Amino acid sequence: MTAAIIDGKAFAATLREKVAALVPAFEAAAGRRPGLTVVIVGEDAASQVYVRSKGKATEAAGMVSTTHRLPADTTQDDLLALIGTLNADPTVDGILVQLPLPKHIDEQVVIATIDPDKDVDGFHVVNVGRLGVGQEGFVPCTPLGCIMLLEDRLGDLSGLNAVVVGRSNIVGKPMAQLLLAKSCTVTIAHSRTQDLPGVCRRADILVAAVGRPEMIKGDWIKPGATVIDVGINRIDNRTDGGEGGTRLVGDVDFAEAVEVAGAITPVPGGVGPMTIAVLLRNTLVSAYRREGVALGKGSI
Numbered sequence: 001m002t003a004a005i006i007d008g009k010a011f012a013a014t015l016r017e018k019v020a021a022l023v024p025a026f027e028a029a030a031g032r033r034p035g036l037t038v039v040i041v042g043e044d045a046a047s048q049v050y051v052r053s054k055g056k057a058t059e060a061a062g063m064v065s066t067t068h069r070l071p072a073d074t075t076q077d078d079l080l081a082l083i084g085t086l087n088a089d090p091t092v093d094g095i096l097v098q099l100p101l102p103k104h105i106d107e108q109v110v111i112a113t114i115d116p117d118k119d120v121d122g123f124h125v126v127n128v129g130r131l132g133v134g135q136e137g138f139v140p141c142t143p144l145g146c147i148m149l150l151e152d153r154l155g156d157l158s159g160l161n162a163v164v165v166g167r168s169n170i171v172g173k174p175m176a177q178l179l180l181a182k183s184c185t186v187t188i189a190h191s192r193t194q195d196l197p198g199v200c201r202r203a204d205i206l207v208a209a210v211g212r213p214e215m216i217k218g219d220w221i222k223p224g225a226t227v228i229d230v231g232i233n234r235i236d237n238r239t240d241g242g243e244g245g246t247r248l249v250g251d252v253d254f255a256e257a258v259e260v261a262g263a264i265t266p267v268p269g270g271v272g273p274m275t276i277a278v279l280l281r282n283t284l285v286s287a288y289r290r291e292g293v294a295l296g297k298g299s300i
């Protein structure tokens with residue numbers, strides 16, 4: 001039996017439509033549209049692509065998109081001053097500073113300068129803390145998108161064994177917190193974990209967020225498990241006997257995993273599109289909260 005393919009691209013398109021449908025009521029109440037501002041420092045090609053697609057998706061949802069492109073040699077003080085201006089601008093509901101930043105800039109200092117109530121990435125320590133104690137705040141987009149896909153697929157997650165491979169601040173750790181909040185039994189595995197294949201084989205839900213192409217093999221997966229592949233690795237096609245050029249692969253060996261898992265997200269077309277859709281969702285929620293406009297519970 002082969003796994004069901006979880007269509008993150010289609011789920012994300014539906015979520016973006018739901019967000020767009022809630023914009024007019026906000027505009028009627030607040031007299032303006034929700035606004036997302038993205039700040040990018042430097043010329044990294046992949047980052048430029050993501051920033052462009054974020055801008056397009058924001059406008060397609062009926063929201064106001066603003067992008068600040070700063071040169072790679074921008075000083076930390078100048079970046080902090082821009083964030084201060086955006087914090088004070090009432091038309092800005094969400095601020096996203098594209099990561100990674102150039103080495104001369106301290107990411108933690110930059111994130112700490114963003115108003116937590118505009119931190120639609122959910123990276124500020126205040127939002128990390130809110131997630132940890134179950135308070136309302138912003139949850140990082142990629143993990144929240146993964147939870148949405150899991151609940152759509154499995155319904156109630158309580159009591160399931162979840163293994164998160166990877167412990168980054170932007171995916172692994174918040175993913176584990178969210179799964180815990182859904183009453184899963186959560187294990188965080190990483191590069192020092194002993195018998196990683198054995199740990200993975202216990203998972204009903206396996207989340208791969210390590211950034212190592214095709215590391216997780218078919219025989220690491222419990223038959224019928226739900227596999228969420230967060231990895232986006234661009235690899236040289238020729239290593240795989242291909243014609244040249246590059247292609248995207250996840251952290252899971254998809255060809256092997258699809259023969260064992262119950263369901264699996266593909267790369268591309270799985271978790272990636274959810275990240276942007278949830279960013280729009282967080283921006284909409286921010287706008288409603290900041291203006292004190294009621295957003296029906298469970299509506300998004």
Ligand SMILES: Nc1nc(=O)c2c([nH]1)NC[C@@H]1CN(c3ccc(C(=O)N[C@@H](CCC(=O)O)C(=O)O)cc3)C=[N+]21
Binds near residue numbers: 050098268269272
């Ligand atoms: N402050 C900050 N917040 C972020 O959320 C953030 C960031 N910095 N820096 C860069 C990463 C990367 N990221 C992605 C978003 C969408 C796709 C996506 O839509 N991927 C598609 C297509 C990928 C392609 O074809 O290149 C897919 O997986 O199907 C991927 C990656 C957000 N990031």
